[in-house]
Amino acid sequence: MEPNEHAEEQSDVIIGDADATNKEQKDGEDGVKTYADLPLARVKRIMKSDADVKLISQEAVILVAKAAECLIEHLASEAFKHTQSDNRKTLQYKDLSATVKSSEVFDFLEEIIPERTQFATALSKQNK
């Protein structure tokens, strides 16, 4: 897994397009380089939604963005194991919910990617 790592000066990150990500780092240019495949400004905004967070260093934003990228990759590859065991080529929601359920490390995602129940089951539970 080789993320396309290039320097990013501005906090308003311009996401590298295919060209940018293939460029080697160039000196002399105010090179548009990306450290993670997520817009840093957006990541920073999400981080600041926490009222306790006051100031954030640029390095911290980059690391959080990178970590989020790792998380997505991690989730995808774990979920895919469920896809494979079911002989499918399409990664479905249930593969993700199964992944979240099966590993403690994904506990924080339990409410975001819950297991879905059949409507009938939920209804009968309600009626009891």
Added chain:
Amino acid sequence: MSTRSSETPSKSSKSDSNKEYDLPRANVFRIAKKSLPKEVLLVSDSKVAFSKAAVVFIMYLTAAAQDQASKNKRSTLMADDVLAAIDEIELSQYKEQLLETLKVFRKNQAEKKANRGQKKVQSKSDDTTEIESEPE
């Protein structure tokens, strides 16, 4: 099938879950595809789930990092806080990539600084015949 929109707050009670925050779907999709074989397809449900997961994770990691900063009596979230937080949330497997990213970033910052120094020398003398170069 009853599906509830996930308005439920993330594990961190500090985060403000009333506002909508999201990440560009295309980027998230691209990242997910990177670790999957080419022929694997993602349905829209799972794309949405990936996106939400990433957002919640950012909030979760930030809260953990903020705890670290507070412990060290700092008001600014620094790289070290994020790295310590990663250990706290038991995702140390990401650390290698994070450290690599940090290394690259710091190297580039140092180079930029050096280049700025060079440019200053250049602009001082209009007819530049020599440029001071500082080897790393």
